[in-house]
Amino acid sequence: MTDDNKNMVAAQTERQPEPAPAPMVAQPTPSTAPDTTARVTAKRPLASSVLMKTVVIFYTIFLAVWIVFAWGQRRPLYSSGPVLRRIGSSYTLEITLIREDRQHLACASERSFSGLHCAYKKPGVAWKRGETNDTLQLRPYSTVEGEQFLGAGLWSQLEAQGPLPSYRFSVLCTFHAQAAVRDVSVRWNTSNPFGNLNRVAFVGSLTDCVLPQ
Amino acid sequence: MNEPQSGTSRPASLSGWLAKAEQLVFGPDRLSRVDAWLLLLSVLMIAVGVASRFWDIGFPPRFSFDEEHFVINARNYVAGIKDANDHPPLGKLLIAVGMLMLEDHTVGWRIVPLIFGLQSIVLAYYLGKHLFEDPRAGLLAALLISTDGFFIAYSRTALLDGMLLSLMLWSALAMVVARSAWGVAIAAVLAGLAASVKWTGGLMVIPFALWIVVLNRYPWYWLLLLGLVPFVHIGVWSAALAITAEPASVGSVLGIMRDLLGHHLNRSTVTHPELSRWYTWPILLDPITLNSQHEGLRVRTSSTVGNPLLWWSTSLTVLAAALAIALRLIPITRQWLDRHVWGTRAGEIGLSLRAVAFALACYLSPFLPWILSRRDSYMYHYLPMYGFGMVLIAGVVAWAFRRWRRVTWAFVIAIAAMSLYFIPTSSEIPLSHRQFERRLVFDRWK
Numbered sequence: 211m212t213d214d215n216k217n218m219v220a221a222q223t224e225r226q227p228e229p230a231p232a233p234m235v236a237q238p239t240p241s242t243a244p245d246t247t248a249r250v251t252a253k254r255p256l257a258s259s260v261l262m263k264t265v266v267i268f269y270t271i272f273l274a275v276w277i278v279f280a281w282g283q284r285r286p287l288y289s290s291g292p293v294l295r296r297i298g299s300s301y302t303l304e305i306t307l308i309r310e311d312r313q314h315l316a317c318a319s320e321r322s323f324s325g326l327h328c329a330y331k332k333p334g335v336a337w338k339r340g341e342t343n344d345t346l347q348l349r350p351y352s353t354v355e356g357e358q359f360l361g362a363g364l365w366s367q368l369e370a371q372g373p374l375p376s377y378r379f380s381v382l383c384t385f386h387a388q389a390a391v392r393d394v395s396v397r398w399n400t401s402n403p404f405g406n407l408n409r410v411a412f413v414g415s416l417t418d419c420v421l422p423q
Numbered sequence: 424m425n426e427p428q429s430g431t432s433r434p435a436s437l438s439g440w441l442a443k444a445e446q447l448v449f450g451p452d453r454l455s456r457v458d459a460w461l462l463l464l465s466v467l468m469i470a471v472g473v474a475s476r477f478w479d480i481g482f483p484p485r486f487s488f489d490e491e492h493f494v495i496n497a498r499n500y501v502a503g504i505k506d507a508n509d510h511p512p513l514g515k516l517l518i519a520v521g522m523l524m525l526e527d528h529t530v531g532w533r534i535v536p537l538i539f540g541l542q543s544i545v546l547a548y549y550l551g552k553h554l555f556e557d558p559r560a561g562l563l564a565a566l567l568i569s570t571d572g573f574f575i576a577y578s579r580t581a582l583l584d585g586m587l588l589s590l591m592l593w594s595a596l597a598m599v600v601a602r603s604a605w606g607v608a609i610a611a612v613l614a615g616l617a618a619s620v621k622w623t624g625g626l627m628v629i630p631f632a633l634w635i636v637v638l639n640r641y642p643w644y645w646l647l648l649l650g651l652v653p654f655v656h657i658g659v660w661s662a663a664l665a666i667t668a669e670p671a672s673v674g675s676v677l678g679i680m681r682d683l684l685g686h687h688l689n690r691s692t693v694t695h696p697e698l699s700r701w702y703t704w705p706i707l708l709d710p711i712t713l714n715s716q717h718e719g720l721r722v723r724t725s726s727t728v729g730n731p732l733l734w735w736s737t738s739l740t741v742l743a744a745a746l747a748i749a750l751r752l753i754p755i756t757r758q759w760l761d762r763h764v765w766g767t768r769a770g771e772i773g774l775s776l777r778a779v780a781f782a783l784a785c786y787l788s789p790f791l792p793w794i795l796s797r798r799d800s801y802m803y804h805y806l807p808m809y810g811f812g813m814v815l816i817a818g819v820v821a822w823a824f825r826r827w828r829r830v831t832w833a834f835v836i837a838i839a840a841m842s843l844y845f846i847p848t849s850s851e852i853p854l855s856h857r858q859f860e861r862r863l864v865f866d867r868w869k
Contacts, residue, residue, distance in 0.1 A: 260549055260600045261609065264542075264593065271541045278477075279530055296502045301527075355485045357495070390504045409495065410504050 297412070300386045304354045305364070307381060309374040312365050315349040318395040318404055323348075323413045324388050326362045333395055333404035348413060350396040354380055360394065360413045361385060367419040374421070383419040387412040458559070458824075461835070465562040468839055469544060472569025475850035476540055476578045481529045482851055487725065488713040490581045493518055494532050497581075501527075505667050509686070511656065512663035513619035514583035521581075532581035539589040540578025544569045546592040547814060554599050554778045555818035563835070564817035570842035572849030573729035573809055576713055579850065580725065583620050584806040590617035591807050592814075594627050595785055598634055607635065607648045615655025623789045623807060625652055630784035638777045690798050697801055701793035704805035705738035707731060709867055711802045714851065721853040727802055728848060728868050729809075732841045736834075737812040740819050741786055744779050751776070774822040782815035 308314075318330035327337050328348050337347075344366040352358050364383065368374060390412050395404040486494065492509065497519035499506040506515070517535045525531035547568040552561025568574050577585035594613035601607045610631060617624025628649045635641045657676050664671035664679075699709035713725040747764055750756040765776045789807045793800045823831040847854050848862050863869050 260553060261597055264546060264549060264596065267545050268538075268542050271545075272538050275534060275538050275541070276524055279525055279534060356491050390502060392505070410499050410506070 297387050297390060300384055302382060303357075303359075303385045303416075304380050304382050305351045305361075306354050306378060307351075308378050309376065311349075314397070314399045315351065316397045316404075317348055317350050317360055318397075319391065319393075321391070321394075323391075326360075326388065326413065326415065328360075328394070330395075330404075333397075345415070350398065350407070350411070358407065358409065359385065359387075359411045360391065360396075361416040362414075363416045364419055367416070368421065371421050379421065381419050381421050383416040385412070385416055386414045388414040461559060461562060461824075464835070464839060465566045468566045468842070469569040471843065471846065472544065472566075472575065473541065475570075475575050475846050475852075476537055478850055478852065480533055480537060480579050482723065483714055483716055484529055487580050488582065488711070490532060493583060494522075494581055497522055497532070498527065500663070500666055503667055505669055506663075509683075510583060510621050511619045511660060513616060513659050514586050514621070516663060516666075517586055517620075518581050533579060536581055536585045537578050539586040540574065543574065543578075543585070543589045543592055543810065546589065546596055547810070547817075550592055550596045550599065551814050551817045551821075553596065554781060554814065555775055555821060556778075557818070557821045559824060560814075560818040560821035563820050564814045567733060567813040567817060567838070568810065570839070570846065571729040571733055571809075571813070572842075572845050573727045573734075573806060575846065576725045576727050576849040577803070577806060580713055582713075582803070584803050587617055587620040587624055588807045588810040590614075590620060591624055591627055591785075592810060593617075594624075595630070595781075595811070598627075598631050599781070604642075604645055604648060607631075607641075607645045608651060611649050611651035612655050614649075615652040616659065618652060618656045619659040623792065623804070625656065626788040626791060627785070628652055629788040629791075630781055633784050634781050638780055687798050688796060695799065695801075698799055699802050701790055701800055701804070704802055704808070705734075705741070707734045707868075709802055712869065715869075716851075720855060722856060722859045723851040723853050724848055724859065724863075725851050726848045726863060726868065728845065728863060730838065730842045730845050733816075733838050734809075736838070737809065737816045740816045741783065741812060744783050744815060744819070748776070748780060748783070774819065778818055779815065782811055782818060785811040786815060 316330060317328035318333045318335075319328045320331045321327070326346055326348050329337055331337055345363040348360040348362045349364070350358060351361050351364070361383070364381070367383075368381065390410055392407065392410050394407050394411070396407050397404045493515055496506050496509075496515040500512070500516055500519040501522055506512070517539075518532060521533070521535035522531045525534055544565050548561040548565035550561070551564030552558050554560070574585070574588075577588075590613060594610050594617055597606065597610035597613050601610055611628075614624060614627040614631070617627060631649055632646055635645050636643060657673055660676045660679070661671040661673070664675060669675070697709065697711050703709055707728065710727040710729075713727065715722065715724040715726075747760055751760050751765070761773075765773045786808050789804075792798070793804060820831060820835065823834075845862055846852070848859070854862070
């Protein structure tokens with residue numbers, strides 16, 4: 211028998227009484243079933259101390275990780291938005307586009323959001339005949355991260371920045387979230403019908419849009 | 424006269440505090456029985472595993488794999504907007520906590536899964552140690568979970584399964600150390616929290632029932648405490664509904680749960696390139712790639728391949744353990760097994776049948792939904808099973824250390840070396856295309 215085995219055997223004999231021997235546990239000498247309640251309560255402090263240790267360690271990890279990232283320099287490197295996304299907040303978005311999106315992208319909803327509205331009340335039913343004010347007209351957009359939202363005011367700002375690329379490009383804008391919607395129909399391409407967005411999307415205006423050079 | 428007394432009492436007090444701190448972390452009489460070399464190897468490997476979880480965790484600076492769903496869910500909770508729950512709410516609420524801690528960016532999304540990923544290492548240590556009553560099993564379990572790429576990948580992404588595993592390990596530990604009805608109640612509450620991340624967590628009641636009734640002969644009425652699991656689950660869900668100002672009554676929660684169950688059961692016709700059936704998971708046939716990005720001549724990838732040697736060894740250990748338990752039912756083989764494996768002979772402590780049976784039950788139970796339904800399934804559903812597989816193999820290897828020390832050392836070192844070799848494929852460390860191809864050798868792994 212190795213020293214290690216001796217230690218293990220000694221350690222086992224020193225341990226507190228085990229819970230009732232289970233029928234599946236092989237034992238060299240069978241024993242009659244003892245009073246299980248008395249035995250199990252004998253070890254109660256062990257359970258609380260082990261679980262308490264895991265809770266203390268969890269909070270220690272929690273605080274340590276938080277401190278590492280909160281005071282570290284990593285945040286600006288990966289910030290996709292300097293401010294938490296919530297209604298009433300403003301943050302920078304990178305929107306992916308092609309120049310034909312001005313015609314392609316449209317939404318349909320009977321709701322108005324502080325004056326902002328879709329081009330259509332229902333698919334095929336215009337909001338108001340002749341209404342083309344880009345700063346009020348909402349369109350669905352997708353960020354480079356895949357986040358979808360309804361924004362107004364993008365194209366009038368891009369027009370002022372010269373001809374748009376013929377390939378897919380992205381623009382940086384400040385988005386001012388004013389509301390959130392779920393039940394809204396969107397169209398991503400004029401050759402496709404309107405479909406339900408099927409997710410919650412923020413609604414708001416876009417300002418300070420720039421086309422990165 | 425007083426000064427010398429105070430001078431002598433101060434060091435005694437300090438050493439007392441040090442002893443208390445040591446006891447708090449390691450427990451009494453534990454480390455003295457563990458090989459110093461194994462301890463050193465474990466500490467080094469765990470340090471590597473922790474570092475690989477932290478390293479450039481903000482990468483990629485966009486959604487990785489299914490993060491889009493859960494981050495948007497979390498954003499809805501932060502904004503107080505009604506959320507469509509494809510899973511119970513707790514995991515998404517936890518991701519939202521991270522976003523509130525660090526704002527809405529990739530590190531903010533991933534910080535809470537990282538915390539739970541680190542906690543899983545701690546829990547694996549305690550579970551291995553107390554289940555097999557051997558600190559060596561605990562160290563090995565922590566070593567394996569810390570350095571296997573499957574767990575690393577899920578500690579670095581805002582996905583639910585890493586948090587699910589952590590809570591399942593926590594509940595299993597609570598049950599193993601439970602010595603009273605209160606202990607069982609705590610285990611049931613933790614299982615309820617696990618079920619509130621994904622329903623798979625609720626399946627912990629199966630190994631718990633086995634532990635209470637068969638493996639320990641605890642009073643049968645302790646089983647009733649497992650009824651806390653649905654209460655906790657409904658409570659968490661109700662709280663989440665209240666956050667988004669929706670009807671939060673028990674009836675409302677049950678209605679949502681019924682709809683969600685229907686939704687999952689109807690997902691039997693989904694076609695996806697990364698679909699895999701449950702019986703392919705133990706052989707590592709179709710792992711998931713959470714992220715793969717080419718940067719010039721370099722590839723940065725987050726794969727669930729993990730450590731193939733450990734993966735297949737775990738599957739073989741599970742098979743052997745199941746067989747050894749089954750063969751114990753036959754009188755002839757029972758005698759041999761009790762002499763050579765389970766029993767105590769010539770002063771040697773046998774492998775604990777109770778521990779193996781519990782770990783095996785924890786491993787097998789989460790397979791049930793995938794065996795019984797046709798719902799679309801993916802490799803990541805195997806994460807909880809694999810986590811308990813780590814605890815099982817750790818217990819068996821710790822036992823093997825006492826029988827075949829040199830061979831077991833060779834195995835442990837091979838596992839550690841293989842983990843180091845594969846870690847870059849799960850922690851998005853840049854690799855050349857050649858290095859990438861050498862590691863992920865099969866087309867189905869890429």
